[in-house]
Each structure stands twice: as structure tokens, then as C-alpha cells.
Amino acid sequence: MGFKRKDLLSIASLAPEEITLILDAAEPFKEVSGREIKKVPALRGKTVANLFFEPSTRTRASFELAAKRLSADVINFSPSASSVMKGETLLDTARNIEYMQADIIILRHSSAGAAETLARAVRSSVINAGDGWHEHPTQALLDLFTIKEKKSGFKGLRVAIVGDLAHSRVARSDIRALTKMGAEVLVIGPPTMIPPYLDRLGVKISFDLDSALPGMDVIIMLRLQLERQGRSLFPTVREYSRLYGLTPERVRLAASDVLIMHPGPINRGIEIAPEVADSPSASILDQVTNGVAVRMGLMYLLSQLN
Amino acid sequence: MKTLIRNGHVIDPGRFNGKADVLIEGGKIAAVGAKLLVKGDNSSHVTVIEAKGLWVCPGFVDLHVHLREPGFEYKETIATGARAAVAGGFTSVCCMPNTRPVNDSRSVTEFILRQAASAKQAHVFPIGAITKGSDGNELAEIGELYDAGCVALSDDGRPVMQSLIMRRAMEYALAFNLPIIDHCEDLSLAEGGSMNEGLVSTELGLAGIPSAAEEVMVARNVALAELTGARLHLAHVSTVGSVRLVREAKSRGLAVTAEACPHHFSLTEEAVRNFNTHAKMNPPLRTGADVQAVKEGLRDGTIDGIATDHAPHAVQEKQLQFDEAPFGIVGLETALPLVLNLVEEGVLSSEQAISKLTCAPAQVFALPKGTLALGADADVVLIDPDHTWVVDPSRFQSKARNTPFTGWTMKGRVMKTIVGGEVVYDSP
Amino acid sequence: MDPVTNKADTLLMDAHEMGRALTRIAHEILERNKGTADLALVGIRTGGVYLAQRLVQLIQQIDHAHVPLGELDITLYRDDLALRKNQPVLRKTTISFNISDLRIVLVDDVLFTGRTIRAAMDGLMDLGRPAEIQLAVLIDRGHRQLPIRANYVGKNIPTSRDEVVRVFLEETGEHDRVSTLKE
Numbered sequence: 001m002g003f004k005r006k007d008l009l010s011i012a013s014l015a016p017e018e019i020t021l022i023l024d025a026a027e028p029f030k031e032v033s034g035r036e037i038k039k040v041p042a043l044r045g046k047t048v049a050n051l052f053f054e055p056s057t058r059t060r061a062s063f064e065l066a067a068k069r070l071s072a073d074v075i076n077f078s079p080s081a082s083s084v085m086k087g088e089t090l091l092d093t094a095r096n097i098e099y100m101q102a103d104i105i106i107l108r109h110s111s112a113g114a115a116e117t118l119a120r121a122v123r124s125s126v127i128n129a130g131d132g133w134h135e136h137p138t139q140a141l142l143d144l145f146t147i148k149e150k151k152s153g154f155k156g157l158r159v160a161i162v163g164d165l166a167h168s169r170v171a172r173s174d175i176r177a178l179t180k181m182g183a184e185v186l187v188i189g190p191p192t193m194i195p196p197y198l199d200r201l202g203v204k205i206s207f208d209l210d211s212a213l214p215g216m217d218v219i220i221m222l223r224l225q226l227e228r229q230g231r232s233l234f235p236t237v238r239e240y241s242r243l244y245g246l247t248p249e250r251v252r253l254a255a256s257d258v259l260i261m262h263p264g265p266i267n268r269g270i271e272i273a274p275e276v277a278d279s280p281s282a283s284i285l286d287q288v289t290n291g292v293a294v295r296m297g298l299m300y301l302l303s304q305l306n
Numbered sequence: 307m308k309t310l311i312r313n314g315h316v317i318d319p320g321r322f323n324g325k326a327d328v329l330i331e332g333g334k335i336a337a338v339g340a341k342l343l344v345k346g347d348n349s350s351h352v353t354v355i356e357a358k359g360l361w362v363c364p365g366f367v368d369l370h371v372h373l374r375e376p377g378f379e380y381k382e383t384i385a386t387g388a389r390a391a392v393a394g395g396f397t398s399v400c401c402m403p404n405t406r407p408v409n410d411s412r413s414v415t416e417f418i419l420r421q422a423a424s425a426k427q428a429h430v431f432p433i434g435a436i437t438k439g440s441d442g443n444e445l446a447e448i449g450e451l452y453d454a455g456c457v458a459l460s461d462d463g464r465p466v467m468q469s470l471i472m473r474r475a476m477e478y479a480l481a482f483n484l485p486i487i488d489h490c491e492d493l494s495l496a497e498g499g500s501m502n503e504g505l506v507s508t509e510l511g512l513a514g515i516p517s518a519a520e521e522v523m524v525a526r527n528v529a530l531a532e533l534t535g536a537r538l539h540l541a542h543v544s545t546v547g548s549v550r551l552v553r554e555a556k557s558r559g560l561a562v563t564a565e566a567c568p569h570h571f572s573l574t575e576e577a578v579r580n581f582n583t584h585a586k587m588n589p590p591l592r593t594g595a596d597v598q599a600v601k602e603g604l605r606d607g608t609i610d611g612i613a614t615d616h617a618p619h620a621v622q623e624k625q626l627q628f629d630e631a632p633f634g635i636v637g638l639e640t641a642l643p644l645v646l647n648l649v650e651e652g653v654l655s656s657e658q659a660i661s662k663l664t665c666a667p668a669q670v671f672a673l674p675k676g677t678l679a680l681g682a683d684a685d686v687v688l689i690d691p692d693h694t695w696v697v698d699p700s701r702f703q704s705k706a707r708n709t710p711f712t713g714w715t716m717k718g719r720v721m722k723t724i725v726g727g728e729v730v731y732d733s734p
Numbered sequence: 735m736d737p738v739t740n741k742a743d744t745l746l747m748d749a750h751e752m753g754r755a756l757t758r759i760a761h762e763i764l765e766r767n768k769g770t771a772d773l774a775l776v777g778i779r780t781g782g783v784y785l786a787q788r789l790v791q792l793i794q795q796i797d798h799a800h801v802p803l804g805e806l807d808i809t810l811y812r813d814d815l816a817l818r819k820n821q822p823v824l825r826k827t828t829i830s831f832n833i834s835d836l837r838i839v840l841v842d843d844v845l846f847t848g849r850t851i852r853a854a855m856d857g858l859m860d861l862g863r864p865a866e867i868q869l870a871v872l873i874d875r876g877h878r879q880l881p882i883r884a885n886y887v888g889k890n891i892p893t894s895r896d897e898v899v900r901v902f903l904e905e906t907g908e909h910d911r912v913s914t915l916k917e
Contacts, residue, residue: 012509028807028826037860040810089625111627112511113581132629134511172511196514197505300810300824 003301007119007126010135011176019180023145026290026297032069033293043070043303049102050076051094052129053109058264058288059129059139063106066295070303075102090114091121098122104299107131125302127295133167138298139263140173142291144181146283147218149290150259154181158215158255161185161203162244163222163271164193164233170263171222175201188212189222189244192233209244213253221246221262224271237270247273251281259283307332307351309727310342311686314357318364318678319661328362330684333727338678355729357688360721361656365397365428365685366663367676369487369565370462370541370613371638373399373430375421376414377406382618382705384418387638388427390616390704392731394638395720397428397685398668398675399616402462403435410435410446415454427730429685431457431673433487436475440464445475452482457671460487462541463588467493469526476536485537485563485671490523490548491515491588500629502575502590510578512628515590521547528555531562539670540564542615544589546599553608563670564603565613568637568644569710571600577710581628584710587617588633601653604662611667614641618706636706640697642689643716650717656691684727693719746891746899749910752872755888756785759870760792762886767837770799772865774836778854779807779825781843784905785872789841804829806840811853827857834862839886843901845871848882873912875899 003021011019032040048067052060060076067074077097090109097105104125107115112132119126130136144154151157159178165171165187178185179202186204187194199205206212213219224240234240251258260272260282268274277284309330316326322338329337373387382390384401391399401418403409409418415432422430434451438444440461448459459479465488466472476486496519501507503514524540528551531538543549543564555562569587574594577585585591603609617634624631645663648654654662668676675685697714699707723731747755767773770793777786783805790803807825840854855867870886875893891914893899898915902908 025824028810028824031826031828032810035861039860041856042810089622090627091625109627111629113628116581117627132511133513169511172509195508196503197508200505201509297824 003305005302006305007115008137008298008302009115009119009126009128011137011140011173011180012135014180016180019141019144019177022141022294022298022301023148025301026141026145026294029069029296029300030290030293032296033289038069039071040069041071042300043067043072046072046103046303047101048072048074048104048106048299049097049100049124050074050106051097051108052076052078053090053107053114054130056108056130059108062288062291063127063129063295066292066299067104069292070296070299072104072299075100090118094118094122098124104302125305127298127302130169133169133172135173135176136169137173138291138295139170140177141298142287142294143174143220143261143263144177145290145294146261146287147259149286150283151217154178154183157183157217159183159185159218159220160188160212160216161220161222162188162209162246163224165189165198165222166193166195167225168222174220175203179203186212186216190234190240209250210253213250216254216258218259218261219246219251219254221260221272223263223265224267226267241270245271245273246276248275248279251276251279261287264288307727308336309353309355309684309724311355311357311362311688314360314362314688316362316678317657317660319657319665321677321679323657326362328678328686330686330724330727333684335678335680335682335684337680355688355722359690361660361689361691363660363687363689364664364676364678365687365723365725366395366641367611367667367673368396368399368614368616368638369539369611369667369670370567371399371401371616372404372618372634373401373418374618375405376417381620384421384430385425385427386703386705387616387618388422388425388430390636390638390702391428392723392725393703393720394640395642395663395687395689395723396638397687397723397725398431398673399428399638400431400433400457400671402433402460404440404463408435408440409433409456410438410440410451412450412454415451415456419455428725429675431455431671433458433460433462435459436461436466436486437471442466442468442471445471445478448475448478448484449482452484456484457673458485458487458539460489460541462487462489465489465491465493465523469530472527473530473534476530476534476538480534480536483537485539487539487541488523488527489541490520490527490543492519492522495519495522499590500586501578502592504575504593506575506578510581512578515588517545517547517592517596520545520589521551524548524551528552528560528562531555531560532558535561537561538563542567542570542589542613543603543609544570544592544600545596549599549603549608553603553606556608563610564608565611565667565670566600566604566609567613567615568641569635571597571604572644572647573710578628582710583624583626583628583631584635584708584712586628586631586633587615587635601648604648605653610662610670612641612645612662613667614638616704618704619708621707624708635708635710636702636704639702639704640709640711640716642720643718646691646718684724686724687720688722689718690721691718693717693721695719744914745911746873746914747889747912752888752910752912755872756788757792759886759888760789760796763789763839763870764793764797766868766885770797770801772836773839774802774804774831774833775839775841776804776806776829776833776858778840778842778850779805781901781903782841784903785843786841789870802831804831804833806854806857808850808853808857811856813849813853827861829861832862833858833864835865837866837868838864839868839870841870843872844899845869845874845882845884845887846877846899848878848880851882852880872901873899
């Protein structure tokens with residue numbers, strides 16, 4: 001089967017076979033990224049537009065690098081540098097970019113559904129690089145890719161996702177991706193950070209980290225958005241860290257070969273102890289490397305269709 | 307000048323239901339009965355309207371519309387809104403005060419009435435603000451609003467959060483026997499929300515507005531109504547809990563009334579799934595269980611009437627992202643067939659359905675409307691209950707196009723609307 | 735059996751001929767390069783990889799020396815990438831040695847327009863700077879569109895442009911042979 005989509009908007013909309021296809025497509029690009037000359041001409045003459053309405057350094061750089069390693073031309077738009085501040089709507093901005101013959105538009109936006117709205121309006125392929133709290137599909141794909149490298153498979157794999165599930169697009173995409181691939185997902189966080197009916201997405205819920213960790217093969221720590229303190233989601237960073245921070249002692253509760261992941265940027269000493277982040281069990285930096293390969297694979301697949 | 311509506315099926319809820327003619331004379335209902343004016347009448351001074359196969363009903367009464375004028379004429383004007391009203395069969399509409407300036411003074415009320423009179427479409431009944439500027443702090447000059455013609459009071463859309471202010475408003479309004487309408491929403495519980503809080507909001511990553519945000523305010527208002535003895539009208543109830551609270555309040559004999567909107571018994575939160583901003587309204591579309599509760603409330607009389615919460619917005623406003631787009635949909639021109647669906651589903655009889663659009667809401671605000679009684683204003687609507695049509699917003703009389711019902715096949719259509727004896731709308 | 739191959743299927747080379755041709759190429763490679771020093775073979779996916787494996791074995795038998803073998807996927811370098819209707823299957827390039835300063839023998843099954851070889855050379859160049867690139871093919875069927883010539887040829891076969899030349903190998907569950915069929 002081939003990848004038949006114009007856009008990548010969410011993991012929720014993908015079939016497991018499509019996820020596998022993207023992960024397979026990423027493999028050769030991981031090899032390319034390890035070369036002396038990290039460039040292939042697959043997207044020569046194509047234009048990739050990075051349209052980032054929210055500040056982002058890593059994701060934007062990862063997409064930019066991926067596009068450049070495919071030999072595409074890259075243009076970057078960010079709100080402060082464009083006319084968004086002058087009241088132009090997202091659609092107007094995007095149509096302008098479309099008429100610059102952009103083949104692929106990478107969109108990061110603070111509103112859930114922005115990528116879907118955009119994809120309906122433009123002919124260019126749209127990749128959702130994060131829309132509000134909705135989804136961040138390429139993050140989930142690179143997480144799967146990283147897990148696949150380290151573990152034998154997804155079936156029956158026990159994965160814990162810890163932190164603010166309610167306000168995390170990474171969590172939503174990871175939950176979708178992992179459950180589709182057959183992993184058993186347990187989400188852990190304070191009840192104020194677990195959105196209603198989350199269990200209907202096929203995950204188990206726990207409020208207690210210590211009792212939840214035994215037997216876990218993978219632990220995905222979510223970034224604590226510090227600006228949420230004072231919104232009554234948790235009393236203090238201190239208490240959050242004490243209850244839900246990943247310490248070396250807690251890591252020892254999980255499986256001996258546990259894989260520890262984090263989408264970054266990490267709050268050292270808050271949701272993850274420095275010793276844990278820097279330990280051999282942590283694959284936080286592999287995730288960064290794999291992110292480029294997965295995004296290359298994805299852009300390659302999308303460019304092949306159009 | 308006489309008009310005879312002939313051979314129709316007259317539904318004048320609680321008064322008459324059967325084949326009859328309706329005679330209008332001098333802008334008033336002159337007679338309802340069989341074979342009126344058959345003999346000896348010179349048809350030259352009688353306009354005859356043939357209504358065979360049609361229902362002949364009192365013009366509809368909408369307790370809740372936003373006409374946007376003054377201040378937001380780019381969304382809707384009193385003239386276009388009143389035109390949309392008669393196209394939907396509504397001959398009387400009550401317009402909310404959240405204009406710019408807010409209708410918290412005689413001058414705004416009189417302006418609205420003047421604009422409505424010159425539009426010569428539906429009757430427009432202004433609703434005055436509870437507090438100055440609807441900012442929730444100080445009572446508006448309610449006595450003056452009453453004198454100027456306001457029929458009820460509300461800070462719709464900016465609900466009165468301070469319970470003491472609400473208590474005082476209820477007490478003060480008793481002097482004028484004015485109902486207090488509340489859009490029940492605890493703003494702190496609802497903060498940032500753009501759809502119902504539930505499975506769909508969890509899946510889409512949209513901030514939710516929980517049912518409880520509505521229900522805690524319904525409960526508070528009921529308690530205050532009990533305390534003050536005020537006439538309390540609850541706008542657009544949308545949840546299981548709200549319906550239960552209203553039912554309980556009524557069972558204890560409190561002067562509490564309630565309305566429901568067609569979208570709240572026709573759609574669920576599932577309509578938001580593709581981030582369609584035309585499915586964004588406040589209160590938000592709820593769950594299947596809430597829809598059932600609203601229908602049950604309509605059936606057992608807990609919910610008195612059906613109101614549209616007609617909330618026009620400009621195209622570009624609804625083109626924003628879901629969380630950025632304004633709440634609200636237009637409702638006047640799609641209400642009738644959605645209400646008739648309830649008849650089809652067996653929730654209401656046809657007479658009950660018509661009553662929810664006519665005499666029942668009229669009674670809530672004590673408006674002399676929604677009836678074909680002798681001497682009443684000749685506000686009449688002719689309906690073809692079997693006519694099917696497809697919703698095409700570009701054909702709306704309203705200035706706005708923001709409806710979630712685009713492309714729906716509807717059954718039941720307004721064929722002719724008469725206001726004060728004059729035909730103001732004729733279906734094309 | 736592939737039903738297509740039964741139709742107008744003309745045998746161009748049987749298993750014996752193929753074996754002799756590969757043995758001869760192995761000898762020629764050793765002769766031209768004066769042994770196996772600094773020599774490496776790179777098969778072009780997919781057909782060229784099996785032939786390269788066979789050549790490595792033959793060289794081992796003849797010269798008792800092991801020659802490094804790599805596998806090159808040229809999909810990303812194709813000049814018709816944007817034109818194709820179906821997505822070509824991406825495979826991995828596996829070259830575990832540094833190709834810089836080596837004499838690389840590219841191995842492919844059929845040499846036709848030369849475009850595959852052009853892509854393969856671009857691909858190789860991105861991996862390092864080989865001292866020399868040579869080309870070995872089982873079949874040269876002519877119709878070149880680029881100035882490319884093979885150093886080692888199993889058999890020259892004149893064909894018409896619309897013919898399809900297919901190499902069948904035991905590695906893919908077929909009898910070794912080369913056939914042609916009209917489209």
C-alpha cells in the first residue's frame with residue numbers, strides 16, 4: 001500500500017498501516033543523516049514553507065533541516081516577521097504562501113484544528129507541526145520510531161505517559177499512535193490534568209506514579225508547562241515534582257530495560273531528574289535525531305503524491 | 307380592507323385545530339370558522355388567500371434573537387433580522403440588549419423600536435439590560451427601560467455573576483412585573499472553553515465548557531427566584547441537569563420558565579468534529595443524553611417555548627480558527643422544520659409544536675401575541691408541513707450565513723407570513 | 735509463474751551462459767584491477783545486489799580474497815522521481831565501509847538508458863570520494879541516453895526500445911535466465 005494522503009493532520013486519522021509506512025520510509029533517511037554528506041536530491045526544486053504562529057525552535061529547526069537534507073528550498077514565516085499582526089487571517093496568509101508555489105506547508109498554530117482548516121483551503125500538502133492541544137503527529141511518529149529502534153515491537157508494550165495530559169498535544173498524538181500499534185498505554189497525572197473520558201481512547205488512568213511504574217517498558221514524560229501554575233491545576237511546582245517527577249528511584253520500579261522519553265525541552269529537576277535525563281535509559285537526544293529522519297520520510301512520501 | 311384565508315387547516319393551539327377559514331379585517335382577526343363569506347360577498351374588496359393543504363397558525367414568537375443593531379450592522383440590522391424573522395414564520399421577536407451601545411437606556415430602546423417600525427416586517431420587542439453596559443456591577447435604569455418598551459431584562463452573553471446584583475435585579479424588576487432572563491453560565495468554570503466539555507473536546511484538544519457551568523447558575527437563579535419571588539426565565543437550557551432543575555423548580559410552583567433552541571435538540575457535540583465554526587455556539591452543542599433531556603423537557607412542559615438564539619456573524623468572523631471564532635448561529639430561517647422534526651419523531655403533537663412557537667412563549671413575556679383570538683393582531687403564518695427543501699444559506703434573508711444546517715434536507719416550510727393583516731413574506 | 739513472462743517470452747541467456755558470463759566478469763575485474771587491493775563492489779538495488787554477491791563469491795573462489803560488498807538504493811536520486819505515478823519503494827543503502835579512495839565496481843543487471851547509473855554515481859559521490867568507479871552489467875541492451883559505458887559486460891543484446899528485458903535469478907525463486915518480451 002502507498003501513502004495516499006495530501007496532508008498529515010493527525011494520528012487519529014491514520015490507519016496503523018499508514019503509520020508503519022511512514023516509519024519504514026524514515027529508515028533510509030536515518031542512514032542519510034548519518035553520512036558525511038547529509039543530503040539527497042529527492043525534493044530538489046520543491047518548496048517547503050515553515051509557517052509557525054507559535055514560538056518554536058526545535059520543531060522548526062527539525063523540519064527545516066529535514067527539508068534541506070532533501071534538497072528542498074525552505075522559507076520561514078513567523079508571526080512577528082509577517083503580516084499576521086496586521087490582522088491577516090491564517091487562511092489569507094496560507095493562500096499567499098500557496099501562490100508562492102509552496103509544495104508543503106508546515107503549520108504550527110495555537111488553535112486546535114488550524115491544520116485541518118488550512119488543509120481544506122490550500123492545494124499544498126499540509127503537515128501539522130502542532131495545533132493547540134490537539135495533535136503533534138510528527139512527534140508521535142518520531143516517538144514510535146525511537147521505540148521501534150530500541151524495543152522488539154509495539155504489541156503488548158507497556159507505555160506510561162506522565163504529566164499534564166489535558167493540555168498536551170504530544171500526549172494526544174502519542175496515545176493515538178501507541179494504541180493503534182497495539183501498545184498498552186497507562187496515563188499518569190493529577191486528576192486536574194486528565195481530561196474527561198480519556199479512558200475512551202483506550203488507555204488506563206492512574207493518579208499515582210509509584211504504583212503505576214512497575215513493569216513499564218517505556219516512560220514518556222510530558223513537559224510541565226510552568227505558566228499553568230496558579231491556574232489551580234496543581235498547588236506548587238514543588239508538590240508536582242514530588243508526586244510526578246521521574247527520579248532514579250522511580251526508574252528502578254520500572255522494567256530493567258525501561259526506555260525513558262521526553263518531547264523536550266525538559267525542565268530538569270521538575271518532571272525529570274538530571275540523573276535520569278542523562279542516563280543510558282533516556283533516549284531524549286535520539287528522539288531529536290530521529291525527528292529529522294521521520295520528517296524527511298514524511299515529506300518524501302507527501303512529495304511523491306503531488 | 308378584508309383578507310380571507312380559505313380552506314386551510316387552522317392550528318391555534320388550545321383554541322382551534324381543524325379545517326377553517328380565517329378572516330382578517332382592519333389588521334385584526336375578525337373570524338375563524340367554516341365557510342366564511344361564501345355568499346353575497348363582493349370579492350372586489352376581499353383579498354382571498356388560498357390555503358388548501360396548508361396549516362394556518364398564529365405568527366411565531368421568538369423570545370431570543372440578536373439583531374446586532376446598533377453597533378454591529380455588518381453582522382445584521384434590525385431590518386434584515388426582522389426580514390429573516392418573517393421568512394422563518396416569526397412575526398414577533400425579542401431582541402437581546404448586547405448591542406453597542408448596550409440597550410440599557412431609553413434612547414437605545416426607542417431607536418430599536420423606530421428601526422423596527424420603519425422596517426415593517428416582524429414586531430420587535432426590545433429586551434433591556436439588567437446592569438449598566440451589561441458589566442454586571444450597577445443596575446440599569448430598569449423603570450425607564452420599562453417605560454420605553456422593554457418587555458424583559460437580561461445581560462445575555464455577559465451573565466450577571468455577582469449573586470447580590472442578580473438578587474437586587476430580580477427584586478427591583480418586580481415593581482414592573484418584568485421577567486429576568488439569564489444566560490446561565492458560570493464564567494470562571496467556562497473560561498477559555500469553546501465547546502462542550504466531554505469526549506469530543508478531549509479528542510480534539512479544545513477547551514471545554516462543562517454542563518456544570520450552566521447548571522450551577524440555573525441552580526443559583528432558581529434559589530434567587532425563590533428568595534425574591536421574581537419571574538425568572540432561563541435562556542437556552544441545554545443540559546440534563548438544567549432541565550431537571552427547572553422541572554423541580556416548577557413542581558414547587560416557582561415562577562420559572564425556560565426556553566430551548568432548535569440546535570440543542572437537533573445536533574450534538576459530534577457536529578464540532580471537523581472544527582466547523584458553524585457548530586460553535588454558547589451554550590455549546592451537548593451530548594445525546596442532553597438532547598434527549600431537552601426533548602423530554604419540551605414534551606412534559608418543563609421547557610415552555612422554543613427560541614432560536616439567532617446570532618448572526620459575518621463570514622470572516624466564522625473563518626477564524628475554532629477557538630477564536632465567535633459563538634452563535636443564525637436560527638430564524640431554519641427553526642420551523644427542526645421543530646416539526648419533533649412532531650415526526652413523536653416528541654410533540656403538531657399542536658404542541660406550534661404552541662411552543664406561539665402562545666407558550668408569548669405567555670412567558672405576557673405578549674399579546676401568538677394567538678388567532680378574535681381581535682388579536684392579524685399575525686398569521688401559512689405553513690406547508692410537507693414541503694421539502696435544502697438549506698442554502700446564500701438564500702437567507704438574514705445578512706449572515708453562519709448555520710450548521712447547510713445542505714440539510716428540511717421538511718416543512720413557511721409559505722406566507724402576515725403581520726397586522728399585511729402579507730410581508732411570500733415564499734418564492 | 736508471472737503470466738506476463740509466458741507471453742512472447744524469448745530466452746536471451748540461460749543459466750549456463752549466465753554462470754560463464756559472471757565468471758568471465760570476475761576474472762576481468764581481477765585482471766583490470768591487478769587483484770583485490772582497494773577494491774569494493776556495490777550492487778544497485780535490487781537486481782544488481784544479487785549479481786554483486788555472486789561476483790564477490792566468484793572472486794573469492796578465484797583469488798581467495800574477500801572483497802567488501804555494499805548495497806545502494808538509488809530511489810532518492812532518480813531523475814524521474816517527480817514524474818512517476820507510483821511511489822517507488824524506498825530501501826536502505828547499506829555500505830558499511832568508507833568508499834573514499836577505493837576502486838568501486840558498480841554492479842547492475844541491465845544497462846539501458848544509463849539514467850540508473852547516473853543516479854547511482856551521484857549516490858556514491860554523496861557517500862565519499864572513490865578513487866575510481868567502474869561499471870559491471872550482465873546485459874547491455876543499448877539505447878543509451880547519457881554518455882555512459884560499462885567496463886564489464888556479460889552480453890551485448892540488441893533490442894528495440896519497447897522491448898522489456900528481464901533478468902531472473904535463483905535468489906528471487908526463479909531459474910537463472912534472461913528473457914525479453916514485447917510490451
